[in-house]
Amino acid sequence: MRSRPAIRGELRATELICLIALLLVIPGLAAAQGPTRELEAEDRETIQMGISTDLIPVNSNFAGEEIAVFGAIENADRIAQVLNEYSVVVVIRGPSEDVLVRRKERVFGVWMNRQARAYRNVPSFYAVASNRRLDAVAPNDTLRRLQIGVSRLSLNLYSAGTQTFILPAPQFSRSLRRLRIENRLFSEDSSGVAFLGTSLFRATLNIPSDVPIGTHTVTAYLFRDGQHLSSRTGTFEVRKQGFEELVWSLAHDNGVIYGLLAVLVALVTGWLGSVVFGRGR
Amino acid sequence: MSIYLPIAELSVNVFVLFGMGIAVGFLSGMFGVGGGFLMTPLLIFYNIPPAVAVATGTNQIVASSVSGALAHFRRNTIDLKLGTVLLAGGIAGAALGVAAFSFLRSIGQLDLIIAIMYVVFLGSIGTIMLVESLRARRRVKSGGRVDVRRPGQHNWIHGLPLKMRFRKSKLYLSAIPVVGIGLAVGILVSIMGVGGGFIMVPALIYLLHVPTNVVIGTSLYQIIFVTAFTTVLQATANQTVDVILALILMVGGVIGAQFGAAAGLRLRGDQLRSLLALLVLAVCLRLAFDLVVQPANIYSITPVNLETIQ
Numbered sequence: 355m356r357s358r359p360a361i362r363g364e365l366r367a368t369e370l371i372c373l374i375a376l377l378l379v380i381p382g383l384a385a386a387q388g389p390t391r392e393l394e395a396e397d398r399e400t401i402q403m404g405i406s407t408d409l410i411p412v413n414s415n416f417a418g419e420e421i422a423v424f425g426a427i428e429n430a431d432r433i434a435q436v437l438n439e440y441s442v443v444v445v446i447r448g449p450s451e452d453v454l455v456r457r458k459e460r461v462f463g464v465w466m467n468r469q470a471r472a473y474r475n476v477p478s479f480y481a482v483a484s485n486r487r488l489d490a491v492a493p494n495d496t497l498r499r500l501q502i503g504v505s506r507l508s509l510n511l512y513s514a515g516t517q518t519f520i521l522p523a524p525q526f527s528r529s530l531r532r533l534r535i536e537n538r539l540f541s542e543d544s545s546g547v548a549f550l551g552t553s554l555f556r557a558t559l560n561i562p563s564d565v566p567i568g569t570h571t572v573t574a575y576l577f578r579d580g581q582h583l584s585s586r587t588g589t590f591e592v593r594k595q596g597f598e599e600l601v602w603s604l605a606h607d608n609g610v611i612y613g614l615l616a617v618l619v620a621l622v623t624g625w626l627g628s629v630v631f632g633r634g635r
Numbered sequence: 636m637s638i639y640l641p642i643a644e645l646s647v648n649v650f651v652l653f654g655m656g657i658a659v660g661f662l663s664g665m666f667g668v669g670g671g672f673l674m675t676p677l678l679i680f681y682n683i684p685p686a687v688a689v690a691t692g693t694n695q696i697v698a699s700s701v702s703g704a705l706a707h708f709r710r711n712t713i714d715l716k717l718g719t720v721l722l723a724g725g726i727a728g729a730a731l732g733v734a735a736f737s738f739l740r741s742i743g744q745l746d747l748i749i750a751i752m753y754v755v756f757l758g759s760i761g762t763i764m765l766v767e768s769l770r771a772r773r774r775v776k777s778g779g780r781v782d783v784r785r786p787g788q789h790n791w792i793h794g795l796p797l798k799m800r801f802r803k804s805k806l807y808l809s810a811i812p813v814v815g816i817g818l819a820v821g822i823l824v825s826i827m828g829v830g831g832g833f834i835m836v837p838a839l840i841y842l843l844h845v846p847t848n849v850v851i852g853t854s855l856y857q858i859i860f861v862t863a864f865t866t867v868l869q870a871t872a873n874q875t876v877d878v879i880l881a882l883i884l885m886v887g888g889v890i891g892a893q894f895g896a897a898a899g900l901r902l903r904g905d906q907l908r909s910l911l912a913l914l915v916l917a918v919c920l921r922l923a924f925d926l927v928v929q930p931a932n933i934y935s936i937t938p939v940n941l942e943t944i945q
Contacts, residue, residue, distance in 0.1 A: 414879075416639045417646050451938045456743050458933040464751070464926045465933070467743040472939065529934035536932075563639065563646035594641065601641040605874050613870030616694050616878045617863040620885060624701025627889030631702075 400428045400584040401442065401576035408588075411595040416563060421446070421590070423483075423557040425574050434578055435552045441484065441491040441577040442547045443502055444557040448479025448539075448592075449568035452512070455526045471526040472512040478566035479539050480507060483546025483557040492580045500575060500582060504531055504540045538562040567592050642877035643687045649883060651681065656695075656887020663699065663888070664895025665902075666911045667851070669858065671696045671829035674884065676753060676918050683880070685746045689736070690869035690876045691884070692828030693862045698885040699892065700830060700858045707852030714803035714849045717813065718856040721835075724814035725861035728821020733868040736826055740873065743937065747926075752827055754923045760833055761915035768908035775905060804845045804853075812843060817857065825865045830858040 403425035410419055423444045427435075434440055453476050459468040484491060488503045498506045509527045534540035539562065547557040557574070569589050576584045594602050605612045638649040655677050663670030671692050678688035707713050739745040795809035816838045820831035835854045839845040845853070870876040899907060 412639060414639050415637065417637050452940060454743070454937045454939045456935050456937065458930060458935070460929075464747070465928075465930055466747045467935070470743065478938075526934070529932075530936060533932065533934060533936050563637075564644060598639060598641040601878060605642055605870065605876070605878075609871035609874060610867060612878070613867030613876060616870060616876050616881060617697055617866050619878060619882060620694055620697035620863070620866070621701055623882065623885040623889060624698035625705065627698070627892075628702035628705045631889070631893045 397429055398583060399430055399440075399576060399578065401574050401586050402426045402428060403444075403572070403574040403586040403588060405572055405588050405590050408590045410561060410565070410590060410592045412565075412567065412592060413595050413598050416598075418563040418565070419561045421559050421561055423559070423572060423574060425555055425557075425586070427553040427555075427576060430553045431578075439578050441486055442549075442555050442557070443482060443484040443488070443491060443575040443577065444547060444559065445502055445573045445575070446479065446481040446559055446570050447477045447573070448566045448570045449477075450475040451478045451566075452476070453530070455530050457526065457529075471523055473527070473530065474510045474512045476509060476530070477507070477540075478568070479570060480504065480534070481540070481559045481561075482542045483559050484542075484544050485547040485549065485555070487544045488542065491577050492582065496580065496582055500585075502575065504535060504542055507531070507540075537564070539564070539566075561592075565592050567594060638879065638883075640683075640877050640880050642691075642875065643683055643880060645682075647681070647683075647880075652880065652883045653887045655681070656884040657891035658887075659884075660699070660888035660891025661895035661898070662891075662911075662914065664892035664897075665899035666895075666907055667899065668911065669696055669699060669830035669832045670888065671831075672753070672757060672827070672833060672915070673918060674888075675749075675828040676922060678880075679749075680921070684875075685749050686736075686740055686873060686875045687877055687880070689749060689826070689828030690866070690873060691881045693824060693869065694866040694876050694878070694881040695884045695888060696828075696830045696862045697859060697866060698881075699888050700855050700862065702889065702892070704852065704855040704859055707855060710852070712849050713852035713856045714801055714845070715853075715856065716799075717801045717804055717806075717845065717849075718853045720799065720810055720813045721817035721820075721853070722857045722860050724817025724819075725821035725824070725857055726817075726864050727814075728818035728823075729825045729861055729865040729868060730821075731818075732822040732825030733865065733872050735822070736869070737872050749827060750922050750926050752823070754919055754926065756823070756827070756834070757915050757919035758923070761912050761919055764908055765912035765916065768905045768912055771905040772909065775903075801845075804843075804849055806843065806845065808843065816842065817861075821861050821865075824858075824861050825868070830862060832858060 403423060406422035406424070410421070425442070427440055427442075430440070453473050454470050455473065456467040456470045458465045461468070482488070482503060488497060491497070494506065497503050498508070501507055509530060511523050511527070531540060538560070541560065543559070546559060547555055549555050569591055571587055571589050573585055573587045575582060593599070604615075636649050637646045639646045655674070659670040659674045659677065662668075662673060674695060675688050675692040678692065679685050704713070736745065739748050795811045797810045798807060799810050800807050816835065820835050820838075823829060823834060824831045832854050835858070836850055839850050839854065840847060866876055902910075
């Protein structure tokens with residue numbers, strides 16, 4: 355049991371021994387030590403993960419995409435597997451940004467933006483997939499510490515000092531979460547992770563068409579009995595490609611040239627229009 | 636078929652946009668107006684961010700004005716000198732407008748100001764046009780002759796200094812009101828994403844007494860340059876010109892205008908004007924409605940750079 359077997363066939367044999375041993379040991383352990391389980395570091399279950407792509411190209415016909423995350427639980431405990439005790443949570447987190455949440459109020463009959471709150475380092479995209487409801491995965495504290503779940507995501511209020519705060523901030527942070535959910539930029543899917551067999555899993559997450567550009571991190575977490583056992587992190591890139599990339603970077607790096615080109619396009623289109631249709635005049 | 640707009644950063648249906656271009660082009664061809672005041676609100680109704688809608692609208696107007704201006708140029712119905720003086724004011728106005736646009740955007744009041752300006756301008760112009768066209772219609776019905784108002788030949792404008800001679804318009808008047816009108820319209824162009832013809836044309840006719848045969852051509856001539864300048868400024872200052880969106884609208888608009896112009900020939904002038912007035916008022920009411928009715932979301936999120944705020 356000390357050296358980890360490399361081949362699956364061997365694993366089965368050792369697993370069987372392990373299983374029998376655990377069967378004998380676990381009830382005693384549980385009785386003796388309560389909820390804290392003691393496992394040797396080498397025996398601990400770990401999670402492995404791979405992402406279906408490391409680049410999502412955004413081009414003219416980009417209308418969103420589905421990303422698949424595959425993985426396996428290593429050193430899985432047979433009983434826990436049979437009893438469906440493992441929880442796998444996959445979290446995608448987009449590049450962080452600072453945002454201003456504005457609130458409209460009625461002024462002389464017209465709705466206008468009045469108060470605002472600033473938040474720092476809010477993920478521009480945040481998606482969670484799990485194989486069960488998050489409150490059944492782990493206690494709130496654990497999830498909050500790991501930043502798992504839209505409602506548990508910490509939003510750092512930033513006070514500029516100059517603003518007079520009348521309304522309490524919770525309304526603003528609640529609205530921030532709600533709006534992001536409505537725009538499909540924040541999401542939770544408690545059936546987004548499916549086990550294929552006993553230790554392999556597959557997570558599918560929807561990437562909407564207005565997904566933020568940049569590096570997104572993907573983290574797969576493994577839980578058992580509300581305890582966080584292991585996690586693995588990877589990344590993928592969302593990048594504008596081809597013509598879209600050209601247009602966007604020109605617009606942002608060389609606004610004057612971009613503007614002149616836009617005017618040129620307009621002049622040519624208008625002129626062509628008068629050439630094609632204007633003969634009769 | 637959906638297409639991803641690189642600057643607006645969203646995926647839209649290309650046929651809807653193309654259809655909008657054709658529809659607005661049709662109406663502008665039919666009524667002989669630029670159509671910017673219809674296009675920008677339509678884009679906003681279609682969830683294009685107002686900042687992108689306005690800046691892209693000005694880009695699209697460059698295209699729709701070129702064909703018209705070329706036709707007037709061939710017919711020699713442009714007062715180039717008057718247009719150029721207007722243009723000087725227009726460029727200054729556009730620069731002021733874009734600066735105001737950036738400022739309003741940073742304090743989160745841009746959408747509100749755009750909507751209010753639309754409601755005010757569309758509302759007043761729509762009402763004036765409707766009243767005027769209904770009067771004209773009554774005169775036609777009662778068989779009376781359509782009375783051509785001869786505006787007073789002299790008013791306070793003619794007392795201003797810096798007089799210039801505009802040969803084609805047969806006018807000798809101060810450059811100050813000309814530049815002033817250009818400036819005011821330039822501000823509207825950059826904040827509202829319109830050509831400004833709907834203000835420019837009445838101002839030239841009623842304030843400066845420019846002969847009607849050169850008014851449209853001159854207005855179109857300066858609109859091309861003011862909107863082109865505004866496009867470059869918006870692209871530089873706000874990065875809100877979406878050239879893909881603009882191109883779809885331009886192509887649709889140029890095609891639609893041809894059919895519209897043909898349809899317009901079958902209607903009487905006063906009928907056209909009352910229809911246009913109703914259309915203008917409808918857009919105005921819709922925008923006004925959105926302003927006063929509680930929005931579905933009273934909260935909104937804007938990405939900012941907190942470092943630059945400090």
